[in-house]
Amino acid sequence: MEADGKKAFVAALAKEHGQGLRRFLAARLREAADDVPDLVQEVYLRLLRVPNHDTIRSPQAYLYTVAHHVLHQHKMSLSALPESVDVMDVLAEMEAHVADDPAAQLDVRRRLQELDALLKEVPPRSRVAFILHRRFGFTLEEIAEQLGVSRPMVKKYLVKALVHCKQRVEGMA
Secondary structure: OOHHHHHHHHHHHHHHHHHHHHHHHHHHOHHHHHHHHHHHHHHHHHHHOOOOHHHOOOHHHHHHHHHHHHHHHHHHHHHHOOOOOOHHHHHHHHHHHOOOOHHHHHHHHHHHHHHHHHHHOOOHHHHHHHHHHHOOOOOHHHHHHHHOOOHHHHHHHHHHHHHHHHHHHHHHO
16 A cells, blocks of 8 residues: 555544544553644554554554554553652762862752753653753653654654743743
């Protein structure tokens, strides 16, 4: 089946079952509802990779089977993610650079506490992507591999974290 046929197949499924698919995923992801659009996209991408859609006897059942697998993989990857970086480790490292200036040490400590609070408000995958990229210097490809998502999805996670932090910082000013 050529690419146009695959796209038409997936578009028809999305039109007919898109709302139901979102409800299915949202009901199972109460704690990570922000991830539902990403998971829906992943389901459709996987459907586009199926070599021959003509052999699928029940497209709706197949759609939900794929969704179930995507959801399972997502939950497994979330359980493998670190909840946060130990701020005390980062603090000790930063304080070493300003060891002679107590005022600078206090400023570093305050800024890290603010950053930690901001990052706790960000969805888990966005937080982890941000920390891996900014703190540990991971490339987008390395983060994508760690999280089991595409490179463009990592970019979305980073943008989500940065926009949230920027909005909150601007709101404090």
